Amino acid sequence: MISSSERLELIKTLSSLPEAQFKQVAFALNPPKGSLPTETSQGKTAAALLDWVESPTGRGMNALRGILEDLGITPPAPSGICPYKGLSYFDCNDKDYKYFYGREALTQVLLDRVNQDNFLAIVGASGSGKSSVLQAGLLQHLKDKGDSEICILVPGEHPLQSLARAFIDEDSDRLDRAAQQAKAEALIAGGADGLRRLVQNSEAQRVVLVVDQFEEAFTLCQDKTERQAFFETLLGGLEATSSQLCLILAMRSDFVGKCFEQDYGGLAEAVNDHLKLVLPMTTEELTQAIEEPARQTGVSLEPGLTQALLKDLEQSPGGLPLLQYTLTELWQRQQGYQLKLSVYHQLGGVTGTLKQRADQVYESLTPEQRQTAKHIFLSLTQLGEGAEDTRRRVTQDSLVSSRYPENRVTEVVKQLADANLVVTDDQGEQRTATVDVAHEALIRIWPKLRQWLDENRDLLRQQRKVELAAEEWKAQGYKSGYLLQGLPLIEAKQFPTKNPAELPLSGLANTFIQTSIRQQQINRLKTASWLLIPAALVVGLVEYSIRESGIKADYARLDSESMSEEKQAVQDLVAGCSRQQQMKWIPHYFSERIFGHCRSLIGASLSDSDLNSTNLSNANLSNATLSNADLRNVNLSNANLSNAYIFASAFYNANLSNANLSRTFLNNAELSANLHNADLNNAELRNTDLNNANLSNANLSNANLSDAQNLTESQLTQAKLCRTTLPDNITFDPNRDCEALGIDPETGEDIGL
Structure with a gap:
């Protein structure tokens, strides 16, 4: 059936024809005797004629359009809505069900x-x-x-x-x-x-x-x-x-x-x-699924096309998404309101259309974009264990690495989505877009992707195994009992050397491996310290000089124009802070060599830095400048950020539990982070986005939260408030916890508990 608007336009066109010309149209269509009313207006007769044309026994809309064109009359264009779904499924909405047949x-x-x-x-x-x-x-x-x-x-x-x-x-x-x-x-x-x-x-x-x-x-x-x-x-x-x-x-x-x-x-x-x-569709059901959506929109299929589609489907089990994708491509290439058999052969048939389209899109990319596309498709495939490979939905952020920068991932994902090879879904609350293959059929039938998977299957398994273990370590609070040991650690250490460019590990996985290596070193130290101490005394002076030279080089790299070098320098300078704090019983000389450095970053200039997913736990960043820095997923637990300038930085999913943020300037920052037990005394938080921030037990005395974005009262239920400047949407008493904190709400002086 045609759309109501197109129907009205056709009735209007037929009604406005001279009576003789209208009779010519009716004669050419040759409706059965008695199917049209007599002695009534031409408009009502036109509507009745249109009803018959659209009926199962009628001539069809293409016949009517052809007759009008032969008489030199331009008929209204058919609906521009494509009734086929490509690689998507027919959804539960106000339009898809109209074209769902069979x-x-x-x-x-x-x-x-x-x-x-x-x-x-x-x-x-x-x-x-x-x-x-x-x-x-x-x-x-x-x-x-x-x-x-x-x-x-x-x-x-x-x-x-x-x-x-x-x-x-x-x-x-x-x-x-x-x-x-x-x-x-x-x-x-x-x-x-x-x-x-x-x-x-x-x-x-x-x-x-x-x-x-x-x-x-x-x-x-x-x-x-x-x-x-x-x-x-x-x-x-x-x-x-x-x-x-x-x-x-x-x-x-x-x-x-x-x-x-x-x-x-x-x-x-x-x-x-x-x-x-859900059994395979019968020939009759498939014919309906092919022809009826086109008929609904006033478009026909060239004789022989349906039979060609059905024949190819016999060789393609589970081929419904390929059929819909092929019909979509035919629709976009229709000629004279008709889907053409010759175009179908050019596309390569049911199985060839998607292969050809995927190859065309891939070949249209630059060499760097092709490598990124390969990385994306491999990441979007879940390897089958005793079953077929399946789709794997991931966040777009997880596709980003030093090898595949964010801007390139974003542009390639957009091009693949525009070609209907992948689908994206922007998760509003989490501000994280997810990416998925449009349909598993692409994984099954695209030769290039099958080749990539076959060539990299073992490496992909190793990569996913390490990253899964790293996620578990993170979920368990970074406990040492979840670190790698023995053969799994040896394999994880060797993985980057096997294929470092094609399949990079995530930042978390790299940190996980390095931490596992340090823990291994601790274990060895505990069993053989009596041998290490004399050796350390012999080479101590030389080693100390070399180590300090390396530290000076790291401080110099903080001013590097290369963001990756700057990030590595920061990680090297504070890599051991967290473990040194936990293992205070180990002398500093040994702990620094076992766990890594823990050097001061007081007053460091780190504006516009990329510190995504770094571990800065227990680091001293007081008076540091971190404006516009990328601090997503960073671990800043127990860090000292007092008096730091952190204007307009992104803290999404960061861990700032027990951090010292007193007198810190955080205006316009995105602070969707864990701030449990954080000290935010005198902190500047104007216009800061606190969506989903955990402020339980955080000290907000004298903090300025005016115009803070997405802050709810439920987030402040367990926070400590005294002389706190709150946004207009918060009705809590800004001096609610002064007595518990031992602070005079009028003067701000410490009155003791």
Whole structure:
């Protein structure tokens, strides 16, 4: 069917024709006798004629347009909306369902299942159309019915967080969403009971909780404890609210076996009893999926094209995304409102279209951009262990390294997204964009990517193994018990020498390896110190001179124009501060040689520095200048930043717990960081962005928070306030904690506790 606006334009065109010319059009179309009204206006007759043209027995819109053009009349152009989805799925929204054909029977079966029961597992091969029939079929019907609240999630690396986000109202403003997320995460942390409360407080008659791409709970979530808790929360919540909650899972068929490896709180039994397979579409269903969307928009397929598509699909199991991508390319190259068979052959058929397009996009990049694109696609692929390789959603920040700078990653991601090879999703609250391949079909059929994966599979496994261990070390508070030892440490140390350019380790992983090496050195020192001490006495003077020369060189590099050299110099100067503080019993001479230096950075000029992901724990940066510095993910726990000038710097995800920030100038900084126990006495925080900052037990006495951005009262509940200048949206007493702090609220003098 054509759009309503195009229909009105056609009726207007036909109504305005001279009567003789209108009769010519009707005669040429040759509608059945009696199908047009008599003795009525030409406009009503035109509308009736158009109804017949669009009917299954009618001539079709292309025939009408051709007749009008033969008479020298220009018909209105057909709708510009492409009814095909490329590598995306048909979504649950106001337009996609209009062009979703071929799955009516399966949709009805799924509806019947959901109406009769409260659990459904939709299972199909990659490329079978699971997400489309779930979203544009089943969920669209439930949405149209109007008595259900639909909550959708994909598990990702942290499925419990994803589950909490599924209950957030995306139409609310940013602060409300952040507050909703905090409350939802707190409830989900309580397991099944928390999910029960979220469901029972819904105003809808029924809550339909949908977990699409359920296999991510196995492929992306590496924390077995969190995975188990996720499953138990879902199934426990379902049991507690069986009359109100309906749980729907959609997953790839090659991951069903994972559900049966353990009990997982009853998951295996539930999937086994409520499984519905998404089988390949029949020839009739495929024909509908090919032809009907085009007909809806007034465009036809050249004779023979449908048959060619169907023949190629027989050789391509799981080829629905390839079919949609090919039809999208044909749509963009249509000629005279018709999709052409000759163009289809030029594109290379169903399997060749995507390969050809991916190659064209890759070849259009510069050599540096090609290396970056290769790095991106490898990062977006989860290696299969006993199964096919799958997609791997990552943050765009994680793709950035010294080898692949942020500006180049950003421009290449944009070009790949514009070509519909990857998709991006900007996470508003977290200010972090995620990147994903548009569909796993690209991983399966693009020869260049398959070659990259085959050549680098072992190295990728080693890289991911080290980075996963580093993430676990970070999650466990950087405890020494989670550092590498023995053979894993040897392999991690050797990894950068095997392929340092192609597969760089993250900043956290490099710090993890260096810290593991230092811990190994400590262990060796403890067992053989009686041999090391005499040796140290012999070479001490010479070694001291060499070491001090290196330190002078590091201080000189602080003024280097190279950001990477400056960053390395900072890391070298303070690498041992944290461990030296923990191991005070070791004499300074030995601790500096075991753990690294801990030299002063008092008054250091580090404006515009890139210190992303560095470990500056316990460093002395008092009076330092760090304006416009990149301090994302930096560890500044227990650091001394008193009197520092840190104007407009980015602290996203930084750790400033127990840091001394007294009299620090932080105006216009982005301080989404951990400030637990931080001393912010007399700190300047005007216009600072404190979104999601942890201020528990932080000392904010005499601090200036006027015009602070995204600061909520919940963040200040456990902070210490005295003579604090607060923004207008905070109603707390600025002298609330003066008595506990032993400070006179009038004079600011210390009156003792």
